[in-house]
Amino acid sequence: MQESEALTGWPSEGAGEERPAGSREKGLNRVLNMLEFLHANQRAIAIGELAKGLNAPRSTTYTLVRELVEAGLLEMAGDGNRVYFGKKLYLYGMAYMRGNDLLRRGRQEVDALSRETGETSELCMLQSGRYTIIHSSPGARPFRISSATGLQIPLPWTASGRLLLAGLDRSRIEAMVTEDDLVLPDGRKVDLDDFIDDIARARVTGYCVTSGLVDAYTKCLAAPVFSAPGKVEATMCLVVPIDTSEARTGELVALLRERAARLSIS
Amino acid sequence: MQESEALTGWPSEGAGEERPAGSREKGLNRVLNMLEFLHANQRAIAIGELAKGLNAPRSTTYTLVRELVEAGLLEMAGDGNRVYFGKKLYLYGMAYMRGNDLLRRGRQEVDALSRETGETSELCMLQSGRYTIIHSSPGARPFRISSATGLQIPLPWTASGRLLLAGLDRSRIEAMVTEDDLVLPDGRKVDLDDFIDDIARARVTGYCVTSGLVDAYTKCLAAPVFSAPGKVEATMCLVVPIDTSEARTGELVALLRERAARLSIS
DNA sequence: TACACACGTCTCTTGTAAGAGACAATCGCT
DNA sequence: AGCGATTGTCTCTTACAAGAGACGTGTGTA
Numbered sequence: 001m002q003e004s005e006a007l008t009g010w011p012s013e014g015a016g017e018e019r020p021a022g023s024r025e026k027g028l029n030r031v032l033n034m035l036e037f038l039h040a041n042q043r044a045i046a047i048g049e050l051a052k053g054l055n056a057p058r059s060t061t062y063t064l065v066r067e068l069v070e071a072g073l074l075e076m077a078g079d080g081n082r083v084y085f086g087k088k089l090y091l092y093g094m095a096y097m098r099g100n101d102l103l104r105r106g107r108q109e110v111d112a113l114s115r116e117t118g119e120t121s122e123l124c125m126l127q128s129g130r131y132t133i134i135h136s137s138p139g140a141r142p143f144r145i146s147s148a149t150g151l152q153i154p155l156p157w158t159a160s161g162r163l164l165l166a167g168l169d170r171s172r173i174e175a176m177v178t179e180d181d182l183v184l185p186d187g188r189k190v191d192l193d194d195f196i197d198d199i200a201r202a203r204v205t206g207y208c209v210t211s212g213l214v215d216a217y218t219k220c221l222a223a224p225v226f227s228a229p230g231k232v233e234a235t236m237c238l239v240v241p242i243d244t245s246e247a248r249t250g251e252l253v254a255l256l257r258e259r260a261a262r263l264s265i266s
Numbered sequence: 267m268q269e270s271e272a273l274t275g276w277p278s279e280g281a282g283e284e285r286p287a288g289s290r291e292k293g294l295n296r297v298l299n300m301l302e303f304l305h306a307n308q309r310a311i312a313i314g315e316l317a318k319g320l321n322a323p324r325s326t327t328y329t330l331v332r333e334l335v336e337a338g339l340l341e342m343a344g345d346g347n348r349v350y351f352g353k354k355l356y357l358y359g360m361a362y363m364r365g366n367d368l369l370r371r372g373r374q375e376v377d378a379l380s381r382e383t384g385e386t387s388e389l390c391m392l393q394s395g396r397y398t399i400i401h402s403s404p405g406a407r408p409f410r411i412s413s414a415t416g417l418q419i420p421l422p423w424t425a426s427g428r429l430l431l432a433g434l435d436r437s438r439i440e441a442m443v444t445e446d447d448l449v450l451p452d453g454r455k456v457d458l459d460d461f462i463d464d465i466a467r468a469r470v471t472g473y474c475v476t477s478g479l480v481d482a483y484t485k486c487l488a489a490p491v492f493s494a495p496g497k498v499e500a501t502m503c504l505v506v507p508i509d510t511s512e513a514r515t516g517e518l519v520a521l522l523r524e525r526a527a528r529l530s531i532s
Numbered sequence: 533t534a535c536a537c538a539c540g541t542c543t544c545t546t547g548t549a550a551g552a553g554a555c556a557a558t559c560g561c562t
Numbered sequence: 563a564g565c566g567a568t569t570g571t572c573t574c575t576t577a578c579a580a581g582a583g584a585c586g587t588g589t590g591t592a
Contacts, residue, residue, distance in 0.1 A: 024578065026293065026579070027294050028293050028579095031294060046569090047569080056550095057551050059553085062569095062570070090359040092351050096350070096355050099310070099350055127338055132357075149360055149361075290546090290547060290581070292548085293580070314539065323580075325540095325581065328541080330580095535590105536590090536591090538587105541586090542584085545581090547579095548579085548580090551574105554573085555572080555573105557569080559567085561565085561566090
């Protein structure tokens with residue numbers, strides 16, 4: 001029952017979508033919620049627990065789980081009462097990767113960068129309006145800076161977030177950031193104007209460095225990957241100890257930008 | 267519009283599930299069909315084409331696609347009219363892999379075996395009653411023996427199929443094999459009793475070799491991976507030219523069995 | 533210019549899937 | 563043994579999603 005920080009297992013009522021009331025819910029939506037729930041918890045979940053966690057009626061949950069297991073999207077896990085992702089999802093995921101040059105090459109570049117520098121390296125993208133770690137390669141440090149693949153983090157908390165929004169106008173940016181997103185884990189609040197300034201600056205300099213935003217011990221270096229001139233499709237980034245020297249930081253940024261540039265254009 | 271052999275883009279009306287008539291279809295099922303369709307075609311598909319390919323009403327298809335794109339399970343591809351798998355599926359797939367020791371280690375063993383031998387190597391499992399290539403690593407041969415990940419092939423066509431069914435009694439085996447499955451690509455028919463004998467023999471010897479079944483040029487060597495004593499969870503296999511010498515085949519089988527054994531028990 | 537065919541969006545109807553709830557069977561605790 | 567909580571299955575009702583089809587637009591071609 002490990003709970004990592006703000007990851008309580010379910011999006012804290014946030015993302016403020018419409019919730020018409022206690023009325024009926026479409027089966028497909030229930031399924032999408034189930035998948036998200038499993039992803040958030042990263043472990044097999046008992047069916048009853050699933051129903052409870054999603055505020056879904058038990059009978060419906062049983063039915064849907066059965067259908068998904070039959071389809072192979074879910075699998076009954078070990079002890080025979082819990083479910084988790086199934087092979088089909090793995091196969092679909094691999095198909096996605098095969099069909100996606102950027103992802104395939106990006107993973108290689110990230111792995112290489114992490115090997116080369118010994119630091120934790122990540123490939124990040126926008127995923128339905130949220131910053132998402134698509135692939136990460138842990139560094140060689142004794143106490144590693146962890147960050148789970150697929151983790152979604154508010155854009156203003158990260159260097160990558162500033163780059164991913166480069167090129168969007170103010171209204172677009174505002175639309176992608178909620179009030180909550182501006183509050184850092186330690187309670188400090190990011191000023192929206194500062195954030196937008198950061199984005200503009202990042203756009204010009206072609207990289208971004210943030211210190212002690214998500215936590216007090218790390219620094220985040222990011223460089224953009226372009227899918228077309230001006231269009232930031234992804235970022236590569238390095239997560240390093242906050243006391244990394246200016247000089248080394250500079251070196252790392254150079255390496256990072258080089259690899260990110262190699263990914264660009266497609 | 268490449269069509270590889272028997273892969274016409276849609277399971278040839280097979281798998282004989284009930285089709286009540288032309289009545290209404292559940293949205294979730296439509297979605298599952300869409301995912302299968304995309305997987306079978308391995309490319310982005312226009313929405314209209316999807317509807318046609320699935321015999322689904324256009325309006326419904328548009329609605330479902332929109333929902334899935336919003337959820338990130340699908341993505342609008344390149345030219346902006348076609349859809350394919352989305353990042354969410356990739357993330358879920360990676361989560362599946364992370365949670366699955368056998369798969370994670372199996373991939374490594376397969377990659378190592380293929381590097382070591384220069385031959386095409388695969389990890390295979392049963393997937394809702396069908397033989398499925400879960401991971402494959404191409405060999406070093408000039409004209410490679412291809413086999414797409416996720417491809418599903420009738421059990422009697424393969425060496426792995428014989429091992430995956432080891433331990434099941436006759437009625438179970440019969441239930442998993444249709445008449446069609448017994449007909450090889452070149453039209454020859456596998457005798458059900460021979461097949462069941464093969465399975466029993468494979469079970470005892472702990473490996474299986476088949477020649478010229480799926481095509482006339484290849485030989486298939488397979489070894490079982492056990493999740494519990496007697497329970498075959500997966501197979502590792504090598505696909506080699508049919509004229510591979512007895513001696514080399516023996517060597518390869520030994521290597522294969524060694525690696526498969528290393529995967530077993532868990 | 534006219535024709536055939538795709539695409540994307542909307543509206544309205546009705547068949548049916550989501551859900552409430554009852555049930556028996558287990559499990560874990562005291 | 564006695565009690566509460568959980569599990570898996572089943573039945574029945576009705577709110578609502580699936581689907582038919584019309585509409586406006588864009589594109590290729592004869």
